[in-house]
Amino acid sequence: MDQSKTPVPDAPAAHHESGQTPPPPRATSTRDELGRTVEALAAKADIKAQDKEKTAAVKDQTAEKAALVSSQIREKAGQAARTVEDKTPDPLLERAGQGAAAARANRTPLLLVAATALTVLLLVRRNRGRRR
Template sequence: MTQDKPHTGDEATPATDEPRAQVEATREELGETVEALAAKADVKTRAEEKTAQAQAQLRDKASHVVHVVQDKTPEPVREKAGQGLQAARANRAPLLAAAGALIALLLIRRSRKHR
């Protein structure tokens, strides 16, 4: 004969274990769905991520273009460009003054044409 164990009420029966497991799985799925929707709704963060990605792509393209131009530019031209850059850095104040004067002259001429 079999002895029956006394029922304490703490043991989970197979009939109640399955629905509980389903409820727990559904809760986890719902939590993941809510997190995904919250991430999609965060427009500012998504825009910042896309902006950072675009900046990185632009930097990569610019670097590539610089290398291509350097490779294709003849050595004498590169030397002259380097000398011009050094001269501009050494004489910033006069160069900026000349650029300002040129811009002022162009603005004056433009305003006289519109009268």
């Protein structure tokens, strides 16, 4: 008998439905493990997805920090306003309040005066520019 040929078992239990013998259990587990490894490597190589995740994380952190800083600024501004109010003499506060009320009551005349002053200033600058 030729030794280069391996004998094929004749037992019907050794054949699979497709006519091939089923892989041994160790080969199946190795194939599954290899599949999981390939999936893990593919996930690591997906740079676009990683960049999107990092961008979202940085965006969230930035929004949180901005909210924190904003609230701190509001708090400090309130403290500064209270300090200025506490240290400013009462007569000065009353005068400032009266001036603000008068300005609110007479907006139209104040705007006309400001517009006139601006026009005169621009005309004077224009005339000086032509003389040079």
